[in-house]
Amino acid sequence: MKKRIVAGNWKLYITDSTRAKKITSTLKRAAKSYSGVSVVLMPAAPLISTVSAAAGTGISVGSQTLSGFGEGAYTGYLSAESVRNAGATWTLIGHSEQRAREIEQMPAAGITDDMAAQQIHAAHAAGLSVMLCVGEVERDPQGAHFGTIATQLTSALKDVTKSGLKLAIAYEPVWAIGKSSSEAMKPADLEEMVIFIRKTLTDIFDRSVAVKIPILYGGSVDGTNVHDLLAQGGVAGFLVGRASTDAASFLEIIRAVGQQSR
Numbered sequence: 001m002k003k004r005i006v007a008g009n010w011k012l013y014i015t016d017s018t019r020a021k022k023i024t025s026t027l028k029r030a031a032k033s034y035s036g037v038s039v040v041l042m043p044a045a046p047l048i049s050t051v052s053a054a055a056g057t058g059i060s061v062g063s064q065t066l067s068g069f070g071e072g073a074y075t076g077y078l079s080a081e082s083v084r085n086a087g088a089t090w091t092l093i094g095h096s097e098q099r100a101r102e103i104e105q106m107p108a109a110g111i112t113d114d115m116a117a118q119q120i121h122a123a124h125a126a127g128l129s130v131m132l133c134v135g136e137v138e139r140d141p142q143g144a145h146f147g148t149i150a151t152q153l154t155s156a157l158k159d160v161t162k163s164g165l166k167l168a169i170a171y172e173p174v175w176a177i178g179k180s181s182s183e184a185m186k187p188a189d190l191e192e193m194v195i196f197i198r199k200t201l202t203d204i205f206d207r208s209v210a211v212k213i214p215i216l217y218g219g220s221v222d223g224t225n226v227h228d229l230l231a232q233g234g235v236a237g238f239l240v241g242r243a244s245t246d247a248a249s250f251l252e253i254i255r256a257v258g259q260q261s262r
């Protein structure tokens, strides 16, 4: 069976290196027991090298974003090469907290689908695996959210070729992020969306490529809802925000996924 993925998006919840090292070391010891699970930690950029040093080989590290630019006069941007050199092998791209339409306080800021496409190109050129986040702001009774997801996928992946593809999709409905576990997506709805995403990926690439791309779910995942989401949702793993910032809570999720992978 292919390895499942459990990724922790630390956002700006964890800002000091002592805490980052402690959580990473705890997870590293425990992750050894679950060989069917690939654990990825995505700390804020200044902590990537710290987490990567503490993680060793058992845990992978990723950045929460990067820019589409390489070396040059780009003050304040994060290049794919720089995060790779700091120890990252993954990057998140297109998280809703980075996308233009979601940032209410800064309407003009944030990335567009075109920028996500450039970032994917830069990430692949530097050898990073991409976790592309897609998700609708609201569910629409007529099903318009399926169109939103198809547009996000096709725009971001428009220039991506099949060769050298290192991609996972993280489906994160915006309405389910940062809530309580009971407000996460229902497993049956998730299953339907996973089938739709797989079909869209088949249209973009082809079936042989699409079946190999892991589709993860994110949005208020914790130890209480992880079992049902995994058993019925049809996902290959999870992208976890808040519950990944506490070693015990994150381990509950890793354990649940690890046990179902045996």
Ligand code: PGA
Binding pocket: 009, 172, 176, 177, 178, 179, 218, 219, 220, 221, 239, 240, 241, 242, 243
């Ligand atoms: P959450 O965040 O688990 O806190 O809902 C998920 C995410 O935004 O990646």
